Amino acid sequence: MDLDQSTTVESTQSGSSSSGYCRTNSEISGFSEHLTDDFNSCSSETSSPVSWPVTGRSPFRPTLSRFGAIRHDHKLEKDDKLNDQKPTDLELEMMKERFSKLLLGEDMSGSGKGVSTAVTVSNAITNLYVSVFGQHQRLEPLYSDKKRMWKREMTCLLSVCNYIVEFVPASQNLQNKPSMEMMISRLRSDIDINLPALIKLDALLIEILDSFQETEFWYDEQGSMSRNSLSGSFRGAPQPQRKEDKWWLPLPCVPAGGLSETTKKHLRQKRDSANQIHKAAMAINSSILSDMTIPHSYISSLPKSGRTSVGDTIYRSMISTSRFSAEYLLDCLDISSEHEALELADRIEASMYTWRQKACSNYPKSSWEIVKEKMEGDKNVVLAERAEILLFSLKQRFPELAQTTLDTSKIQYNKDVGQAILESYSRVLEGLAYNIVGWIEDVLFVEKSMTNQQES
Incomplete structure (x- = not known):
């Protein structure tokens, strides 16, 4: 583990573009489409990177080793040899250090004042992502x-999920005896559903x-075009349209004649x-x-009045x-920056929960969905629903929006280890996917601009 052990990267950081925190995932399932056949374009012809055992598991034991390894179908020949190597003594020592930090909750004094296990695991996944993909x-x-x-x-981090189980009733038929109902353990439903999908997404991104x-294109550090390139064929080529805070990203360069149709098709397919x-x-x-x-x-901390918020x-x-x-309301507001959008999102979310609290005051033990049905047409219910719609539209309009105050608080005070793993894993994969889309867009933009220059 090549992590800088002196640095603790909180899971709520938004970081730089290189760290992949384009949007720290505060949408309310706005993009809930299922994976389509488009994934076939980026999956290999070999077997799926996720292998599921189908036999030999006792109903009384946790589903051990179900997610025992993330198998990527590497295309680099060197990887096959590397996978057969045993961890070195240095790697084992680093693993021991990581394990110790997880147990201590990042409190090296051992006094028990560290953060919860859930937050520690979330930070570990975030730190690992930054170490591997940050540069x-x-x-x-x-x-x-x-x-x-x-x-x-x-x-190692995902192996924790093998032991997060729930007990469910099941009937067992005994020979010459009536069936007997007993409790058996199985993976908790949210982990059983989401973790295999995340492992699959991980493999596809790699x-x-x-x-x-x-590739036919190459990269050059911004502001220093290579003098060894062919006849300076890319001199004067337009640069990708980026925000000023991404000046450090390397610039893609294409040949003077542009990219081949095969390469452009490949880029669009992967995008x-x-x-x-x-x-x-x-x-x-x-x-x-x-x-x-x-x-x-x-x-x-919620305001007493949603209108004030x-x-x-x-x-x-x-x-x-x-x-x-x-949408019309957002157009009228004319939000000019993501900072304004995040501030507005916090205020809308706070007012939404203020109105929900008022609506639920008569049904304190009922869920919000039940309260909505019982109090349909109530002023507070209508306002809360419209606030939710407005917040969803705002986050769709600003996909790079950082985490809201509520999301940050949920992660900070979360005690559920399973949810912490799923949240942090999905967040870093989302960031990596967003970065890949951006890198491909940069190459296609430079290629298109180069072609337009030559035609004019």
Whole structure:
């Protein structure tokens, strides 16, 4: 583990583009499409990277080794040899150090004042992602040591899920005797559903990077075009349209004649696949976040009036008896920056829960869905629903929006280890997929601009 042990990267950081925190997953399952056949374009012809055992598991034992390893179908020949190597003594020592930190909750004094196990595991996955992918800023395969490190350490972190089970009743037929009902253990349903999907998405993203082992385009550090390139064929080529805070990213360069049709088709195919992966990871992350318990500290900090939180302008639009349009309201607000969008998202979310609390005051033990049915048409219910629609539209309009205050609080105070693993794993995969889409868009933009220049 090549982690800088002196650095603790909180799971709620948004980081740089290189760390993949384009959007730290606060959407409410806005992109809930299932994976389509587009994934076939980036999957190898070999067997699936996720192998499921089908026999020989006792109903009384946890589903051990179900997620025992993340098998990537590597395309680099060197990887086959590396996978057969045993961990070195140095790697074992680093694994011991990581295990110790997980047990101590990142409190090296051993006094028990560390963070919860859930937060520790979440931070570990985040730190590992930054160590492996933080400096990976190009469309090219991961270095073999980085890929091996990602596979080895994620296997260890995910192995915790083998023991997170739930008990369910089951009938067992006995010979010449009536059937007997007993309780058996199985993987907890949220892990059983989401973890295999995340492992599959992980393998597909690694495979997309592996597919760019030999390319017609290349990269140059921004501001220093290579003098060794062919006749300066890319001199004066347009640069990708990037935000000022991404100046450090290397610039893609294409030959003077542009890219071949085969390469452009390959790029578009992988872009579409990565975009589908991004949506799937986003949907999983949003679902996990929505299931997390809202911390008491957040509830106690809610404003007494939802109108005060959103402001008079938004409140008048939401309370209007005419048809409510979230898109029209956002157009009228004319939000100019992501900072303004995040501030507005926090205020809308706070007002939404304020109105929900008021609506649920008569049914304190009922869920929100039940309260909505019982109090349909109530003013607070209508306002809460419209606030939810407005928040969803805002996050769709700003896909790079950082985590809201509520999401940050949920992660910080979360005690459920299973949810912590699923949330952090889906978040980092979403960030990687988003980065891959951006890198491909950069190459296609440079190629198109170069072609337009030559035609003019």
